[in-house]
Amino acid sequence: MKTQTNSSTPELSRRSFLRKTVKGATLTALFAGLPKGWLGTAYASDAPETAALNFGMIALTDCSPIVIAHEKGLFKKYGIDSTVTKGANWAAIRDNLSSGTIQATHMLLGMPLASTMGLAGSPKKPMIIPWLMSRNGQAISLKNELKGKVGADPKALLPFVKQAQGLGEPLTFAMTFPPGTHAMWMRYYLGAGGINPDKDVSLIVVPPAQMVANMKIGKMDGFCVGEPWNARAITDKIGFTSVSTQDMWKDHPEKVCAFLAEFSDKNPKTVKAVLKALHEASVWLDNMDNRPEQCQIVSKPTYINCDPATILGRLQGHYDYGDGRTKEDPNYMIFSGRNCNYPQLKYAKWFLAQYRRWGLVKGAPDYEGIAKQVMRPDIYEEAMKEIGYTHGGANHDAETLFDGVAFDPKGDLEAYAKSFAVNNVKG
Numbered sequence: 001m002k003t004q005t006n007s008s009t010p011e012l013s014r015r016s017f018l019r020k021t022v023k024g025a026t027l028t029a030l031f032a033g034l035p036k037g038w039l040g041t042a043y044a045s046d047a048p049e050t051a052a053l054n055f056g057m058i059a060l061t062d063c064s065p066i067v068i069a070h071e072k073g074l075f076k077k078y079g080i081d082s083t084v085t086k087g088a089n090w091a092a093i094r095d096n097l098s099s100g101t102i103q104a105t106h107m108l109l110g111m112p113l114a115s116t117m118g119l120a121g122s123p124k125k126p127m128i129i130p131w132l133m134s135r136n137g138q139a140i141s142l143k144n145e146l147k148g149k150v151g152a153d154p155k156a157l158l159p160f161v162k163q164a165q166g167l168g169e170p171l172t173f174a175m176t177f178p179p180g181t182h183a184m185w186m187r188y189y190l191g192a193g194g195i196n197p198d199k200d201v202s203l204i205v206v207p208p209a210q211m212v213a214n215m216k217i218g219k220m221d222g223f224c225v226g227e228p229w230n231a232r233a234i235t236d237k238i239g240f241t242s243v244s245t246q247d248m249w250k251d252h253p254e255k256v257c258a259f260l261a262e263f264s265d266k267n268p269k270t271v272k273a274v275l276k277a278l279h280e281a282s283v284w285l286d287n288m289d290n291r292p293e294q295c296q297i298v299s300k301p302t303y304i305n306c307d308p309a310t311i312l313g314r315l316q317g318h319y320d321y322g323d324g325r326t327k328e329d330p331n332y333m334i335f336s337g338r339n340c341n342y343p344q345l346k347y348a349k350w351f352l353a354q355y356r357r358w359g360l361v362k363g364a365p366d367y368e369g370i371a372k373q374v375m376r377p378d379i380y381e382e383a384m385k386e387i388g389y390t391h392g393g394a395n396h397d398a399e400t401l402f403d404g405v406a407f408d409p410k411g412d413l414e415a416y417a418k419s420f421a422v423n424n425v426k427g
Contacts, residue, residue, distance in 0.1 A: 047079050054084075054101065054102045055106070056104070058106060060229075062254055062255045064134075069277040072281065078276050081357045086302065093198045094115060104257055108256075128261050130383075131258050133256055137333025138254060139242075142221065151242065152247065152325075154190060160197055172203075173202070180279070182225055184351065186223075206220070212239075215233060285335040319414065344375065354417070363426075398411075
């Protein structure tokens with residue numbers, strides 16, 4: 001944007017303008033009253049500092065905001081020349097972000113926390129979350145042999161766990177990354193059933209797109225993953241859904257768009273440009289009329305590589321659990337509505353409390369400090385202000401999960417972590 005000039009008065013050159021100033025006046029005083037961004041003859045550019053960005057993603061339905069922003073030209077609208085690269089697994093995504101091979105990524109909420117803290121094998125590399133990409137839409141699937149014996153209540157699973165232990169062949173459950181969301185949902189589910197995931201069963205890591213194939217050949221008894229792989233287990237007749245994650249916690253946070261903290265510090269305009277594009281993509285995605293098209297786009301081999309019909313059903317809230325239960329679920333996966341994208345500090349605190357519960361950290365973590373370091377509502381708010389979007393703001397309300405236990409982010413988080421009958425608190 002250029003400064004406006006009065007047509008009846010010739011524009012002063014920078015040199016002549018300075019000669020006419022009061023002798024001894026400092027440049028700070030001279031320019032104090034001028035508009036922000038004015039640099040003598042022009043305004044500072046609002047363009048991204050880094051235009052070419054490679055975005056990482058995993059083959060899951062909730063990669064959609066990045067894919068749609070890329071495919072619909074929304075990144076380009078905000079000055080970003082985007083490339084989207086599918087990762088083989090979450091560890092590869094983390095490593096590629098850490099090395100700079102990708103600059104922004106679809107990521108499990110717990111991963112930037114783990115990398116910032118150096119937990120569970122993650123190299124210590126500070127990362128930030130200025131954007132929550134999605135809520136809801138994951139599930140816990142069990143093998144067909146448990147159909148009709150275990151429904152939504154994980155307590156019904158306990159006798160089978162004990163029986164397998166007695167035979168010296170513990171049941172095996174899979175998640176996608178040790179400190180990630182799927183790991184926390186699976187751990188919480190088992191714990192609510194009186195099952196210790198580290199002592200009573202075998203808990204393994206399997207990439208999302210390989211979950212169904214591994215259950216099919218008998219390598220696991222259950223798994224937690226995002227869609228469409230739970231729906232795919234039913235389509236392929238190898239498993240059923242015990243609970244969806246929104247059954248466990250309505251509107252829980254799920255995936256995020258993450259950046260290295262160092263990259264964000266050096267490229268603030270770039271990060272805000274990404275958030276603006278993701279906002280437009282997310283609003284488009286939450287228009288239910290667009291979900292069939294969404295599925296046609298994200299189902300491509302370069303992205304999810306799955307039949308669009310398998311993806312679409314649960315995106316529209318049509319839940320067939322595969323064991324005779326069906327449900328029209330109003331709490332299907334969302335990308336924009338209900339203040340979806342605001343990076344709430346309380347969600348980081350919940351994950352930290354669960355890390356403490358399960359012994360992933362020794363001693364009390366710095367709940368407040370780490371949450372503020374990783375979650376960046378300041379960046380989110382600034383980007384949304386620049387496009388005139390009114391968001392719902394910070395939320396510090398307590399959350400109650402399906403076991404009836406309330407989490408109060410303003411309360412004693414150490415006491416919360418230690419309050420569960422099933423826990424591995426150390427120190």
